[in-house]
Amino acid sequence: MNRCSSRGQRGKVFxxxxxxxxxxxxxYTAWVIQRANASAALAETxxxxxASAEELQAIQRQAHLVFLAQAExxxxxxxxxxxxxxxxxAVTALQCDRxxxxxxxxxxxxxxxxxxxxxxxxxxxxxxxxxxxxxxxxHQITVEGIPSRARVSPDGKYAAYTVFLTGHSYNDPNMSTxxxxxxxxxxxxxGNLEDFDVWKDGQVYDAPEFNFWGVTFxxxxxxxxxxLRHGGTTYLVxxxxxxxxxxxxxxxxxxxxxxxxxxxxxxxxxxxxxxQLTVLDLATMQxxxxxxxxxxxxxxxxxDNDRILYxxxxxxxxxxxxxxxxxxxxxxxxEIFLPNATSPAVVYP
Numbered sequence: 001m002n003r004c005s006s007r008g009q010r011g012k013v014f015x016x017x018x019x020x021x022x023x024x025x026x027x028y029t030a031w032v033i034q035r036a037n038a039s040a041a042l043a044e045t046x047x048x049x050x051a052s053a054e055e056l057q058a059i060q061r062q063a064h065l066v067f068l069a070q071a072e073x074x075x076x077x078x079x080x081x082x083x084x085x086x087x088x089x090a091v092t093a094l095q096c097d098r099x100x101x102x103x104x105x106x107x108x109x110x111x112x113x114x115x116x117x118x119x120x121x122x123x124x125x126x127x128x129x130x131x132x133x134x135x136x137x138x139h140q141i142t143v144e145g146i147p148s149r150a151r152v153s154p155d156g157k158y159a160a161y162t163v164f165l166t167g168h169s170y171n172d173p174n175m176s177t178x179x180x181x182x183x184x185x186x187x188x189x190x191g192n193l194e195d196f197d198v199w200k201d202g203q204v205y206d207a208p209e210f211n212f213w214g215v216t217f218x219x220x221x222x223x224x225x226x227x228l229r230h231g232g233t234t235y236l237v238x239x240x241x242x243x244x245x246x247x248x249x250x251x252x253x254x255x256x257x258x259x260x261x262x263x264x265x266x267x268x269x270x271x272x273x274x275x276q277l278t279v280l281d282l283a284t285m286q287x288x289x290x291x292x293x294x295x296x297x298x299x300x301x302x303x304d305n306d307r308i309l310y311x312x313x314x315x316x317x318x319x320x321x322x323x324x325x326x327x328x329x330x331x332x333x334x335e336i337f338l339p340n341a342t343s344p345a346v347v348y349p
Contacts, residue, residue: 051090053134056080059090060133063348066101070321071340078108078135081338083346092135097147101345103156105184106131109147109163126163130184139187145178149255149299150343152184153217153224158241159184160215160224170213170254170297179212179226181241190241193226198237200248214255214299215239218262225256225265234270236280250285255299257308259328266290266300266308266328277310279328288330301344302328303337311342 063083068076069091076095082088096108108129115125123144130139145163152159159182167175181190193212198205211229218224224239228248236253237246254275256265263282268275274295279288290308300310307325314322314336323344325337338344 050093051080055090056092056134059088060347061349062088063346064088065338066099066106066345066347067323067338067341068096068099068343069340070342071319076110076342079341094129094131094135096129096343098150099343099345100150100152100159101131101347102152102154104133105152105156105159106135106345107150107152107159107161107182107184108137109150109161111147112142128161128182130159130182130187141187143178143180148177149179149214151215151217151299152345153221154219155221156184157221158182158190158217158224160217160226162213162215173232175211177211177213179215181215181224191244193239193246196239196244196246198228198246198248200235205248212237216256216258216265216299218258225258227254227256236265236267250280253280256280257300257302259302259305261305264328266302268296268298268300277308277326279308279330288328290326290328290330291332292324292326292334301346303346309337309344309346311344314339 059080059082065081065083067079069079074095076097078092078094078096078099080090094108096110098109100107108131110127112125112127115122124146125142126145126147128141128143129137132138143163145165146168148164149162160179162177162179165176165178169175179193183190194210207230213227215224215226222241226237226239228235228237234252234254235248236250236256237248239246252269253267256267258265265280265282267278267280269278275297277290277292277296279290294312296310296312298310300308303309303325306328308328309323309325311321311323319340321342322336323338323341324334326332326334
């Protein structure tokens with residue numbers, strides 16, 4: 001090969017390198033501008049005007065629903081709406097990924113994005129806020145994990161939360177959870193359910209790996225129900241706070257929710273590759289399949305003794321996710337109860 005040809009090829013290579021550098025520079029500049037514009041837009045997003053104390057109290061004097069609004073940014077803003085007078089509604093300044101509320105006490109779970117932004121290698125963290133009737137934080141703690149379930153006992157005395165420690169789906173066989181009970185008055189931990197004694201068929205049931213999630217409380221708050229998984233099997237367990245004891249009652253029960261009269265549990269049942277909403281009669285252990293045709297991954301909320309609420313994707317028209325209602329006796333069909341909403345908590349004065 002002669003020198004002229006070699007120089008010509010080297011010139012072509014040089015020009016391609018220069019052109020590539022220009023393309024990279026332009027692309028990087030565009031990315032920086034786009035990111036700056038996105039950050040500016042996010043900074044300009046303001047919460048809707050929060051309701052006054054008087055407005056909150058007016059709604060709380062009637063039967064109402066506490067939920068997370070998902071219609072527009074900022075998503076997850078805690079809101080209230082009257083169940084009798086639907087025109088009565090209010091928005092708080094609080095944002096959550098999951099909320100539950102009862103008897104003037106609330107529990108808010110919020111994924112802490114500041115930690116992941118400052119250190120992408122740091123484990124994810126969740127801010128747990130215990131709230132009063134004014135929806136102001138009384139106690140706040142931070143734990144490792146990803147938010148999943150929140151529940152407050154009907155008398156407001158205790159609260160329970162579940163976070164994913166590994167994985168982010170209950171379908172993941174390798175996932176790991178932490179489920180902890182809290183005293184709402186002091187914020188003190190009453191213990192991780194993994195520290196409770198488990199009994200099955202009249203004997204202590206012990207295993208190196210238990211996972212618990214989805215607590216639901218009875219009216220006296222000392223009695224509760226939850227899900228236990230060992231290996232590939234899930235169980236319904238009944239818990240006693242004072243004795244720190246859990247008793248296995250039934251198989252294939254996830255995310256139970258106790259009816260207001262304390263006689264039935266609504267839950268999601270694994271059927272093949274999806275979860276079927278089902279109701280369990282605690283006296284007879286008879287199951288009733290509900291008329292929801294889609295798989296639902298949620299811990300439902302009872303609207304009353306005859307109907308349950310739950311969240312699922314809403315496609316008509318597309319709204320991302322909405323709260324649906326369905327009869328608890330297996331009849332009827334799912335209907336939208338509250339569009340663009342998640343994490344419903346029914347509150348009766």
